[in-house]
Amino acid sequence: MTKNAIEVHDVKKAYISYDRKGILKVKKIIVQALRGISFSIEKNQVFGLLGPNGAGKTTTVKIISTLLVPDEGYVKVFGFDTVEQCVEVRKLLGVSLSVNKGFYWKLTGRENLKYFGLLYGLDGGELEKRLDEVLDTVGLKDLGAENKLWEEYSLGMKARLSLARALLTDPPIIILDEPTLGLDPPSAKSLRKMLKTLARDQDKTVLVTTHNMFEAEIIADKLAIIDNGKIIALGTVNELKRMVKGEISIEVNFLMSGNHQKIALEEILLSKLNIPIKIIEEERGLSLKTSVSDSESDDILSVILKTINDFNGKIYNVRVHQPNLEDVFIKITGRRGFK
Numbered sequence: 001m002t003k004n005a006i007e008v009h010d011v012k013k014a015y016i017s018y019d020r021k022g023i024l025k026v027k028k029i030i031v032q033a034l035r036g037i038s039f040s041i042e043k044n045q046v047f048g049l050l051g052p053n054g055a056g057k058t059t060t061v062k063i064i065s066t067l068l069v070p071d072e073g074y075v076k077v078f079g080f081d082t083v084e085q086c087v088e089v090r091k092l093l094g095v096s097l098s099v100n101k102g103f104y105w106k107l108t109g110r111e112n113l114k115y116f117g118l119l120y121g122l123d124g125g126e127l128e129k130r131l132d133e134v135l136d137t138v139g140l141k142d143l144g145a146e147n148k149l150w151e152e153y154s155l156g157m158k159a160r161l162s163l164a165r166a167l168l169t170d171p172p173i174i175i176l177d178e179p180t181l182g183l184d185p186p187s188a189k190s191l192r193k194m195l196k197t198l199a200r201d202q203d204k205t206v207l208v209t210t211h212n213m214f215e216a217e218i219i220a221d222k223l224a225i226i227d228n229g230k231i232i233a234l235g236t237v238n239e240l241k242r243m244v245k246g247e248i249s250i251e252v253n254f255l256m257s258g259n260h261q262k263i264a265l266e267e268i269l270l271s272k273l274n275i276p277i278k279i280i281e282e283e284r285g286l287s288l289k290t291s292v293s294d295s296e297s298d299d300i301l302s303v304i305l306k307t308i309n310d311f312n313g314k315i316y317n318v319r320v321h322q323p324n325l326e327d328v329f330i331k332i333t334g335r336r337g338f339k
Ligand SMILES: Nc1ncnc2c1ncn2[C@@H]1O[C@H](COP(=O)(O)OP(=O)(O)OP(=O)(O)O)[C@@H](O)[C@H]1O
Pocket: 015, 016, 017, 031, 032, 033, 051, 052, 053, 054, 055, 056, 057, 058, 059, 060, 211
């Protein structure tokens, strides 16, 4: 069997939309949602699809989940084509596209799951056993929430229930579209932990979309950054960060009297380190800034701190900024953040 759980090959997808300015002024618009994307997801990985609003994340997961057909290219799930062999593919997937939709308000969480379990062909003791397992896995049992009405659920509970539904048939692949959207930090944290555990202990492959760079960094074994319908970066978090290697920034804030001291300090640091170092005056004191490569950052920082000390400077703040995914995004797109 192929090592890859999912293979996305040069997929393109456009939507037809209409600009409605008035009853008679309806203009047809073609929206290129995916412009030829390719990536593969290895078995037992948590794979993150990270991108800003409108990047094409939901379109991608809908195509993989057989809910949309690509205009060009193809997707294979454990070797099965999502268009030609959609019935086989669906058996391999547990999908949650929205944590907030598709449940019955007046049923409890457990009753909702039971209803979907029956639809999926489970019943009797086997179904009850599976309900216990998934309610336990997603923590709804611990929260004492399995027998609460869905309409009384918090968003965090709904997110857990939606994951439980995706797990019902024990599929090897779980696909979740923005599962932590709107959750408070502790709920988001425990959901992320669950996804990691599913991949590690329950033999699952997990595809999760997010617009949250912090989340992508901590959750994903491998990551694709999608922007404007294109994959602009692909790799492990460390591989992506290597793209901005050499750009660790150091800032030291300190107090020191006399402008001549500042100039002398700059000169000594330049002669010791031979890298551009700027010291500027700020409201509270002096601020020294520089950018250095990963391997030499510790040595350079200790020389800087010692030299300021030799000048009787009083250091009150040191900041070392490690490159993060935002730096990667800025480097590739020239845009700051997902705005
Ligand atoms: N049914 C549709 N009809 C027309 N255009 C659509 C439709 N669905 C999505 N689009 C457009 O396709 C592009 C990609 O949308 P998609 O929903 O895949 O992005 P996304 O990354 O999931 O965004 P978000 O973070 O907002 O959920 C966007 O420009 C969006 O406006």
